[in-house]
Amino acid sequence: MILIADGGSTKADWILLDSLGKVVLKTRTEGLNPAVFPGDLLKKRVEENKDFQFYKNKIEEVYFYGAGCGTKKPTALLKSILESFFIKATVVVKEDTYAATYAVTTKPGIVCILGTGSNSSYFDGKNIINGVPSLGYILMDEASGNYFGKRLIRDYYYKRMPKRYLKKFEDQFDVDPDVIKRNVYKENNPNTYLAHFAEFIFRNDRNAYSDKVLEKGINVFFKTRILTYPQIKNVPVHFVGSIAFFAKDIIEKVAKKYDVELGSIVRRPIDGLIEYHRRKINLEKI
Structure with missing residues (x-):
């Protein structure tokens, strides 16, 4: 049995395939970003998932594709946690850019992630080449x-928000300054906490203000994470993630402005990952 995960800071989607590639289980845990969360919390989130208990000793391979898995130390941390839980499995941990790429293309292209965080990479048809390393939610993560x-x-x-939206914002979120500061500077998951405020743009009717906010952020992302690739004039640009999915019209507008060819825009890469690993299973049988 093969267990596949698409993991972010907010949540991780898991799919269990049998030896024929049939989906046996779909489940979800809270986010497992090892660059943000401490080891004990990561371990707790894996162990708390009841769906894993029945299958954990039957799983032979685990493939985890996740945010925060682009550098050695956090990747090794999460790998050790998964190996200690799925004791009979070979565990592979890769950056979420691999999941995004496998989900949208088999041909050369630039693949971008716009979710809780953001990132981009170039895929030459075989290898994934990262441009600028991501430094996370404080220093980077444009348009996330x-x-x-x-x-x-x-x-x-x-008070730069239109007056009629100020009241809506207050009604939907706790905007007490002490609450915000505590969550950002003292609690776990500050990036996830900040990201949930972005729901305001998509939960309410889009308007001139929200479109301006989106367009400015996506413009910055294009300038820093897309236009910097020398291959930009020769390959399409794909997007994965909830922000990308809901801001599709703005992405199309900015792409047109920079004469960039758009490829796929996918909300969740997990379906593409299933097909990728099914192909691997079939190839191994040949």
């Missing part, structure tokens, strides 16, 4: 959920 969440909080406090 936490990027837009920070923008909305600032606009609310600086």
Whole structure:
């Protein structure tokens, strides 16, 4: 049996395939970003999933594709946790850019992630080449959920948000400054906490203000994470993630502005991952 995971900071989707590639189980855990969460919390989130208990000793391979798995130390941490839980399995942990790529293309292209965080990479048809390493939600993550969440909080406090949206924002979120500061500076998951404010843009009717916020952030992402690739004029650009999915119209507008060819825009890469691993299973049988 093969267990596949698409993991972010907010959640991780898991799919269990049998030896024929049939889906046996679909389940979900809370986010498992090893660059953000401590080891004991990661371990707890895996162990708390009741669906794993019946199958854990039957699983032979685990493939985890996740945010925060682009550098050695956090990747090794999560790998050791998964190996200690799925004791009979070979465990492979890769960055989420691999999941995004496998989900949208088998040909050369630039693949972008816009979810709780953001990232991009170039796929040459065989290898995934990262451009600029991601430094996370404080220093980077342009056009991500936490990027837009920070923008909305600032606009609310600086009164740059239209008046009729100020009240809506107050009704939907706890905007007490002490609550915000505690969650950002003292609690776990500050990037996920910030990202949930971005829901305001998509939970309410889109308008001139929200479109301006989205367009500015996506413009920055194009400039820093897409236009910097020398292959940009020769390959399509694909997007994966909830922010990308719901802001598709803005992405199309900005892509047209920069004369960039758009490829697929997919909300969740897990379905593409299933097909990728099914192909691997079939090839191994040949």
